[in-house]
Amino acid sequence: MMETGGIVRTHQDGDNIHLNLRTSSAQHYGSISENQTENGITSLKVTIMSPKRSYIAVAVLCYINLLNYMDRYTIAGILLNIQQYFKINDSTAGLLQTVFICSFMLLAPVFGYLGDRYNRKLIMVGGLSVWIVTTLGSSFITESYFWVLMLMRALVGTGEASYSTIAPTIIGDLFSGTQRTLMISFFYIFIPVGSGLGYIIGSTVATATGDWRWALRLNPILGLLGLILLIFLTTNPPRGASDTHGETLLENTSYLEDIKSLMKNRSFIWSSLGVTAMAFVTGALAFWTPVFLSRAQVMQGIRPPCSKEPCDTSDSYIFGVVTVVTGILGVAIGTLVSKKLRDKVPNADPLICATGMLSSSPCLFLAIILAYNSIPATYVFIAIGETLLSLNWAILADILLYVVIPTRRATAEALQIMVCHLLGDAGSPYLLGAISDSLSKYYPNTYLWNFRSLQYSILLCPFVGVLGGLFFLMTALYIAEDRKAAQLQAAGGAPPQPVPVTEST
Numbered sequence: 001m002m003e004t005g006g007i008v009r010t011h012q013d014g015d016n017i018h019l020n021l022r023t024s025s026a027q028h029y030g031s032i033s034e035n036q037t038e039n040g041i042t043s044l045k046v047t048i049m050s051p052k053r054s055y056i057a058v059a060v061l062c063y064i065n066l067l068n069y070m071d072r073y074t075i076a077g078i079l080l081n082i083q084q085y086f087k088i089n090d091s092t093a094g095l096l097q098t099v100f101i102c103s104f105m106l107l108a109p110v111f112g113y114l115g116d117r118y119n120r121k122l123i124m125v126g127g128l129s130v131w132i133v134t135t136l137g138s139s140f141i142t143e144s145y146f147w148v149l150m151l152m153r154a155l156v157g158t159g160e161a162s163y164s165t166i167a168p169t170i171i172g173d174l175f176s177g178t179q180r181t182l183m184i185s186f187f188y189i190f191i192p193v194g195s196g197l198g199y200i201i202g203s204t205v206a207t208a209t210g211d212w213r214w215a216l217r218l219n220p221i222l223g224l225l226g227l228i229l230l231i232f233l234t235t236n237p238p239r240g241a242s243d244t245h246g247e248t249l250l251e252n253t254s255y256l257e258d259i260k261s262l263m264k265n266r267s268f269i270w271s272s273l274g275v276t277a278m279a280f281v282t283g284a285l286a287f288w289t290p291v292f293l294s295r296a297q298v299m300q301g302i303r304p305p306c307s308k309e310p311c312d313t314s315d316s317y318i319f320g321v322v323t324v325v326t327g328i329l330g331v332a333i334g335t336l337v338s339k340k341l342r343d344k345v346p347n348a349d350p351l352i353c354a355t356g357m358l359s360s361s362p363c364l365f366l367a368i369i370l371a372y373n374s375i376p377a378t379y380v381f382i383a384i385g386e387t388l389l390s391l392n393w394a395i396l397a398d399i400l401l402y403v404v405i406p407t408r409r410a411t412a413e414a415l416q417i418m419v420c421h422l423l424g425d426a427g428s429p430y431l432l433g434a435i436s437d438s439l440s441k442y443y444p445n446t447y448l449w450n451f452r453s454l455q456y457s458i459l460l461c462p463f464v465g466v467l468g469g470l471f472f473l474m475t476a477l478y479i480a481e482d483r484k485a486a487q488l489q490a491a492g493g494a495p496p497q498p499v500p501v502t503e504s505t
Helices: 051-077 081-088 088-117 118-138 147-175 177-208 210-218 218-233 253-262 264-299 313-343 348-370 376-392 393-403 406-425 428-438 449-459 461-493
Strands: 009-012 018-021 035-038 042-049
Touching: 009 088, 042 081, 051 081, 051 088, 051 147, 051 177, 051 210, 051 218, 051 264, 051 313, 081 088, 081 210, 081 264, 088 118, 088 147, 088 264, 088 428, 118 147, 118 210, 118 218, 147 177, 147 393, 147 406, 147 428, 177 210, 177 313, 177 393, 210 218, 218 253, 253 406, 264 313, 264 348, 264 376, 264 393, 264 406, 264 428, 264 449, 264 461, 313 348, 313 376, 313 393, 348 376, 348 393, 393 461, 406 428, 428 449, 428 461, 449 461
Parallel strands: none
Antiparallel strands: 009 018, 018 042, 035 042
8 A cells, every 4th residue: 555645545445436634633624534543643534436426416416406496386387276276366375485485595594504514415315305295295285274285385495495505515526617517507407497397297287187286296206216316326525525636625614704704705795696686586487477378368368267176277388398498498508608708708607697687687578568469479588588597597506616615605505595585586476476466456356457467566577687687797896806715715725734654565
């Protein structure tokens, strides 16, 4: 056995390579295994995953991310049936999404703190288990207990918070550079794909069975497979291993110090505000668009109104297909443009995000206005607007990973999730529903005003989108400086260099 530079290659186990790092001081660095040796020398055991195991881990994380967003928008895909079954108005229906997002938002900082300090795999396993149980349980609620359905949706948010906060940080520790960008794009492409499949599966299953509850039972079955794959095919990689090529490891700082550092990170602050505006727009449109399109067709006389369930959910199916296709196209274009421009233009990423937000707003405005006369024209502009919005998904995650040091990434993810949901999609479905209910009182029980009231409330979204574009332009002013600072801090924040060891056999 050869020892050089204090790093000892001990053995290879299957697809993993196990290394011993020997240093002259005993400190704790994330999930690294440490053993005290003679003369105060500490042996740090590092497991570096092979590319094959890393790709498999990302595939599992992508699959679970797909299920998360399928579940999140299955409710929106069957919203007409739920409103008819529980006899609830628009604002009350909007609360179903609001309570889910609120629990998701409030618990994200908790899981962010845990994710930077404890075994991330175990945290995700626990969260996914809660998600499976509560999602399945919500499908057995009777019409007299709508409040129980809201409680179950809140508990579903608990499970998703543990996963969405931590999973991107694991990918960040498995890959670096352009590989990380590619893997992150794969992970985030399943946000629009999963959202679209949520509408499609919700609509299809509800129509096929004649019971909207079965739409909520498929996701937990698929989630059980995801839980098994998560347990056996993923791991908890060392924090920062990809950034330092397994050679140096960062020491955790206090939670208060982490927060103070993030609050001084201007790129993180401005990009988080941009994400918040994007969450407001996407959350509101994702929840209300199928219902809005259905009311437009009732107003035009294309279809009769729904008086009893099961309602016609074909708009959910079509909107789901559009969301899947535009999501894949948008994420792919955004990732490709980012890779082409990043080396030439240091602030290319936030500029792409700003372009996506600012150019999508007039498209969404036209889609909302044209719904009065032409449903096909509405779908065309929705497709263009969704494609432009989807440019941002993977880029936003990559921005956070390279402007924040590895040991603060879960905390940063959690804070960004909390802010973007608190001011974004936690309230936007309810807010638009409340505006719609208030406007509908002027001319109650008319199909035209039932459509107009929701149309006028949704028109708020394009203006919020413009505001988000301005936030990303502000991010572009600081991102090059903040990225360099994070790289220098990561390099300088490593433990002491390994003590040279003489050759031995």
